[in-house]
Amino acid sequence: MISIALMFAFACFGLGLLFCLWRITVGPDVSDRILALDTMVINLIALLVLYGIWKGTAVYFEASMLVAMVGFVSTVAYCRFVLRGDIIE
Amino acid sequence: MPAIMEILISAFIILGGVFGLVGSFGLVKLRDTMQRLHGPTKATTLGIGCALIASMLYFFSTGGAVSFHELLITLFLFLTAPIAANFIAKTYIIRNIDRSELPASGREYGWSVYDDSPALRREE
Amino acid sequence: MIRRLIPHPLLSITLAFVWLGLVNTVTLGNLLLGTVLGLVVPIITAPYWPNRAKLSRPLIVVRYVLLVLWDIVVANVQVAWIILFKRSTDFRSRWITIPLELTSPEAITVLAGTITMTPGTVSAMLGADGRSILVHCLHTDDPDYERDRIKQRYERPLKEIFE
Numbered sequence: 001m002i003s004i005a006l007m008f009a010f011a012c013f014g015l016g017l018l019f020c021l022w023r024i025t026v027g028p029d030v031s032d033r034i035l036a037l038d039t040m041v042i043n044l045i046a047l048l049v050l051y052g053i054w055k056g057t058a059v060y061f062e063a064s065m066l067v068a069m070v071g072f073v074s075t076v077a078y079c080r081f082v083l084r085g086d087i088i089e
Numbered sequence: 090m091p092a093i094m095e096i097l098i099s100a101f102i103i104l105g106g107v108f109g110l111v112g113s114f115g116l117v118k119l120r121d122t123m124q125r126l127h128g129p130t131k132a133t134t135l136g137i138g139c140a141l142i143a144s145m146l147y148f149f150s151t152g153g154a155v156s157f158h159e160l161l162i163t164l165f166l167f168l169t170a171p172i173a174a175n176f177i178a179k180t181y182i183i184r185n186i187d188r189s190e191l192p193a194s195g196r197e198y199g200w201s202v203y204d205d206s207p208a209l210r211r212e213e
Numbered sequence: 214m215i216r217r218l219i220p221h222p223l224l225s226i227t228l229a230f231v232w233l234g235l236v237n238t239v240t241l242g243n244l245l246l247g248t249v250l251g252l253v254v255p256i257i258t259a260p261y262w263p264n265r266a267k268l269s270r271p272l273i274v275v276r277y278v279l280l281v282l283w284d285i286v287v288a289n290v291q292v293a294w295i296i297l298f299k300r301s302t303d304f305r306s307r308w309i310t311i312p313l314e315l316t317s318p319e320a321i322t323v324l325a326g327t328i329t330m331t332p333g334t335v336s337a338m339l340g341a342d343g344r345s346i347l348v349h350c351l352h353t354d355d356p357d358y359e360r361d362r363i364k365q366r367y368e369r370p371l372k373e374i375f376e
Contacts, residue, residue, distance in 0.1 A: 002147070005099035005106075009140065012106030016113030016133075023116045023125075031181035032122050038173050039113060039129040042166070046109055046137045049144050049159070050102065058148060061158040068162055072169040079176035083183060108289060115296040124306055126335050127292055127351045134330075135289040157234035167285075171329035171336070178337035178349070191347065192310045198341035 006054050013050070016043045034078045041071030094150045098143050105139030108132045122181045130174040138163050221262065225251035270374055277370045281327055288332040295333070295352055308337075309356045311346045311363055318343070320375035327367050334359065 020043065023036035045064045052060035115128025141159040148156050182191075188203045232247035233239055255262075295304075315321050321343060325336040328348055338347040353359050 001095050001099050002102070005102040009102045009106030009109075012110040013136075016109050019113040019117045029122055029181065029185060031177050031184065032125065034180065035122070035125060035129060035177050036116060038177070039116060039133055042129065042133045042137055043109060043113065045162070045166070046105065046140045049137070049140050049162075053102075053144050053147050056151070058156060058158070061156070061162070065158065065162055065165070068165055068169075072165075072173060075173045076176055079173075079180045082180045083176075108293060111293040111296055115292075118296060119304075121306065123335070123337070123349045124304060124351060126349070127333065128296055130329055130335065131285075131289050131292045132296070135285065157237055161231065161234045167330070168326070171326035174329050174335055175325065175337065178335060182337060192308050196312070196340050196342060196344045198344075200347060201339050201341045201343075203341075 002053070006050055009050050010047065013043045013047050017047075030082055031079075034075060034082075037078070038071065038075045041067060041075075045071075090150050094146065098146050098150075101139050101143035101146065105136045105143060107136070108139060109136030112136060122185070123178065126174055126178060126181075130170050134166055134170045137166060221255040221259075224255045227251075228254055273370055273374050277374065280366075280370075281330065284331040288330065291332050292351065299352070304352050305354065306352060307350055307356060309348050309350060309353075309360055311348055311360050313344050313346055313368070315368060315372060315375065317375050320371050321346070323375075324367055324371055328363060331367075334363070 017040060020036045020040040024033050024040075027033060045068050048060050048064040048067065052058065052064075109132070112128045112132030112134075115132065116125055119125045119128065141163045145156060145159040188199065191200060193199075229244075229247035229251035232250050233243060236243050313321060313324075315324060321339070325339075325346060328334050328336040328346070333351040333353065335349045335351075336346055337349050340346070348359075348363070350356065350359055
């Protein structure tokens with residue numbers, strides 16, 4: 001039963017990634033694209049965690065944690081670049 | 090694994106998937122950037138929270154040990170989501186919105202994107 | 214002396230626990246390493262914490278955390294409902310201004326985060342003097358009600374916790 005639920009969740013988050021991709025291509029503003037990238041990172045973390053359950057190993061937690069941190073820092077860096085034209089002043 | 094645990098884990102996984110999908114769908118459906126900001130900050134964060142709870146329950150019921158990693162990831166995401174949202178909102182406002190479109194701050198100083206802070210003003 | 218060695222006891226304890234969570238196995242060595250990290254990191258980062266937040270009333274803190282967690286769940290169901298079943302032409306989104314009574318930066322940060330995570334509102338910006346906050350509502354008929362709700366529900370307990 002868990003494997004069926006996992007399949008369903010994979011489909012959901014995969015579709016979510018496609019929605020984000022659409023928003024990145026369409027825009028219309030830079031902030032929309034940053035938001036879509038941020039959402040993509042969150043969906044990606046969910047996929048990684050679910051893949052960890054699917055495989056039954058805990059090694060993917062380190063990966064998802066790193067993705068979470070890099071995702072947050074990159075979102076902030078994009079925004080700061082647009083806001084100030086500079087990331088580290 | 091007991092059947093009740095299996096049902097609980099599946100329910101959390103499905104709930105997580107649904108919330109994640111709704112959050113990303115909001116990104117496509119809503120028409121204004123500020124409205125779009127509402128979907129991912131809330132729905133997607135809870136979606137991933139559900140997925141992480143499911144994973145925690147799964148590894149607890151198979152290995153018998155409580156794993157703290159999921160808790161840390163959930164905590165990290167819940168702490169950083171508002172900050173990222175705030176940054177994106179600021180980016181949007183500074184590029185697209187004129188100060189006359191926003192309501193007044195109701196104080197002596199205006200909004201921080203347009204006005205200098207008191208300390209900066211004193212320096213001048 | 215103790216004050217100089219442990220400038221920020223709460224941060225030390227948090228760091229030690231986060232370290233234990235990261236390595237995910239509680240052994241004597243890890244406990245020791247976590248304690249060392251908890252002692253050293255606050256001393257190194259002390260210049261970045263010019264004024265320390267004082268947390269009083271731990272009971273209210275616990276109640277506030279539970280309240281916010283519950284509101285996050287409610288918020289998600291509400292927002293999901295609005296996204297799925299409301300026509301996007303029917304949205305009445307608007308900006309509202311919330312005058313703040315909180316003064317400490319930590320309290321305002323927590324309030325802004327809470328507003329973003331809870332029903333239908335995203336905090337967008339602070340006033341230049343940090344005494345008012347700009348909030349975007351996804352769908353509201355009564356901005357005054359939203360403002361009073363946020364002030365009553367979140368700002369009042371935060372005022373008790375931080376001041």
